[in-house]
Amino acid sequence: MNIAIYGDSYADWSTPYNYYSPELRDRARSTWSYLLQEYHSVTNYSLQGSSLYWSLRLFEESHSSHDRVIFVVTNWGRYPDVVQFSSTGDRLWGVTGHEQAEFYLGNPYRIRLTDLERLRLEAVRDYWVWARSKEYELYTHDLFIKRIRELRPDAELIPIDSNSLGVGLSEYTLSSFRGWGQTLESKEGYKEIKVVRDQWHGRGLVCHLTDREHLLVLNDMLKVIDYPGWNPTIPTHIYHDQPLDHYYTRRK
Amino acid sequence: MNIAIYGDSFADSSFKTALESWDPVPTAWPTLLGLEHNVKNYSRAGTSLYWSYKQFLSTHLSHDRVIFLITAVGRWPNPIEDLCFGNSLEALDHHIRSVDPGREDLIKRLSVVRDWYVWARDYSYEQDIHELILREIVRTRPDTILIPTVGDTASLRGLSPITDWARASLFSLTGDSRWHDHANTPPLLTELRTSCHMTPEANRSFSGFVSESLKLGAWSSSPPKSITHSEPLSYYYK
Numbered sequence: 281m282n283i284a285i286y287g288d289s290y291a292d293w294s295t296p297y298n299y300y301s302p303e304l305r306d307r308a309r310s311t312w313s314y315l316l317q318e319y320h321s322v323t324n325y326s327l328q329g330s331s332l333y334w335s336l337r338l339f340e341e342s343h344s345s346h347d348r349v350i351f352v353v354t355n356w357g358r359y360p361d362v363v364q365f366s367s368t369g370d371r372l373w374g375v376t377g378h379e380q381a382e383f384y385l386g387n388p389y390r391i392r393l394t395d396l397e398r399l400r401l402e403a404v405r406d407y408w409v410w411a412r413s414k415e416y417e418l419y420t421h422d423l424f425i426k427r428i429r430e431l432r433p434d435a436e437l438i439p440i441d442s443n444s445l446g447v448g449l450s451e452y453t454l455s456s457f458r459g460w461g462q463t464l465e466s467k468e469g470y471k472e473i474k475v476v477r478d479q480w481h482g483r484g485l486v487c488h489l490t491d492r493e494h495l496l497v498l499n500d501m502l503k504v505i506d507y508p509g510w511n512p513t514i515p516t517h518i519y520h521d522q523p524l525d526h527y528y529t530r531r532k
Numbered sequence: 533m534n535i536a537i538y539g540d541s542f543a544d545s546s547f548k549t550a551l552e553s554w555d556p557v558p559t560a561w562p563t564l565l566g567l568e569h570n571v572k573n574y575s576r577a578g579t580s581l582y583w584s585y586k587q588f589l590s591t592h593l594s595h596d597r598v599i600f601l602i603t604a605v606g607r608w609p610n611p612i613e614d615l616c617f618g619n620s621l622e623a624l625d626h627h628i629r630s631v632d633p634g635r636e637d638l639i640k641r642l643s644v645v646r647d648w649y650v651w652a653r654d655y656s657y658e659q660d661i662h663e664l665i666l667r668e669i670v671r672t673r674p675d676t677i678l679i680p681t682v683g684d685t686a687s688l689r690g691l692s693p694i695t696d697w698a699r700a701s702l703f704s705l706t707g708d709s710r711w712h713d714h715a716n717t718p719p720l721l722t723e724l725r726t727s728c729h730m731t732p733e734a735n736r737s738f739s740g741f742v743s744e745s746l747k748l749g750a751w752s753s754s755p756p757k758s759i760t761h762s763e764p765l766s767y768y769y770k
Contacts, residue, residue, distance in 0.1 A: 333657055333660070337656075337660075360654050360657040361652075361654040361657065399650075399651045400651045400652050402651075403644075403647040403650070404648075404652045406647060406648075407645075407648050409644075410640060410641050410644040411612075411641055411644045411645050413609055415610075416582060416609040419582070423664045423665070424664075426664075
């Protein structure tokens with residue numbers, strides 16, 4: 281079958297971060313989106329850090345060429361556009377929030393910002409700090425989901441974090457943390473996955489998942505392609521050959 | 533009929549002009565429409581389509597009919613503080629200059645919004661959101677009479693914007709045909725005795741068209757080419 285994948289870093293195995301790291305580039309071949317190519321004809325439109333709006337625009341242009349659509353729905357509130365730096369050629373970079381804008385402003389990798397690129401990133405960063413409207417961002421996020429469903433009722437909408445759309449891809453991570461015997465103490469109102477992201481930093485993970493998790497996601501993706509309706513049964517505990525600190529380091 | 537009006541300064545009867553002593557309310561088209569119908573006007577100058585849409589969602593069910601003036605694409609969705617909407621660079625610059633210098637927090641927020649418009653905005657995004665909100669209005673209330681204000685809403689291109697009435701009156705007052713040319717208008721004039729950005733005569737004409745549209749159930753799309761005025765240009769504009 282001819283499959284299209286839209287989404288963010290959870291599906292983008294060719295993320296530019298991998299481009300700058302031979303090890304990560306190699307590990308990209310273990311991601312669910314890469315492995316899916318062994319079973320189906322896959323076009324992967326995902327981009328790390330991109331917004332739902334950015335994916336929606338690609339989807340509007342291209343979905344009709346594909347038999348099935350897997351849409352990894354990123355979290356709300358990202359910068360709608362993506363950025364391109366003159367120093368990194370035609371690579372596109374998503375901006376997830378003020379921290380990532382700040383990160384790019386620090387000239388990481390081979391990025392060398394021009395004055396205009398710097399002004400744009402500063403404006404994007406300051407927007408999040410000073411002027412954002414969460415209510416508006418949530419509303420527009422829902423509008424985009426409605427639009428995807430309207431254009432393509434058979435699209436599989438898969439959130440990165442569990443929400444009203446269904447089980448999120450980050451649930452696999454939570455099961456792994458349980459498998460490592462971790463208790464994720466959550467402040468009231470905080471999702472467990474936020475605790476993981478706040479306290480742990482992935483080491484050598486591509487698309488935020490371990491190889492074991494990628495295989496489980498792949499299995500669930502293969503099922504949903506044959507039997508529409510994303511509703512995976514994720515084991516409560518996922519066990520790995522290696523301990524937690526092989527995959528994550530604790531943030532300071 | 534019990535009618536709700538949603539929109540920006542083109543429907544905000546109380547929107548003031550440069551002439552302090554001028555009361556725009558009596559000659560504004562929503563006021564004139566109120567002579568025939570029971571009108572509730574939710575419009576506010578400078579607001580975004582999103583802001584009006586929120587008023588619409590919470591109130592439209594109380595009204596028999598809805599008139600929705602579709603404002604320009606790309607306005608800041610919510611007021612930056614109270615009535616301070618960042619609807620253009622000029623407006624933001626004006627607010628930045630005129631707020632109390634002690635309000636550093638507000639000045640910072642206004643400056644950040646300004647920088648967003650200058651360096652980071654994505655006009656395609658703003659257009660797409662605009663169109664999607666418009667669909668939601670129609671989906672929620674299919675009998676809504678949609679009237680464009682400046683004509684930059686792609687899906688409403690076939691409909692005459694309210695600015696065509698302002699253009700018709702300026703053409704009548706100046707004899708300058710460039711007022712009919714959307715791409716090549718003469719320099720803007722400062723409004724003195726106007727309401728909703730139109731002369732009282734243009735408001736009367738526009739109110740008549742709105743009345744007719746309420747009977748037809750859709751916005752009529754044939755604005756007048758000229759509008760007769762009782763006073764010269766200098767009475768209305770500087």
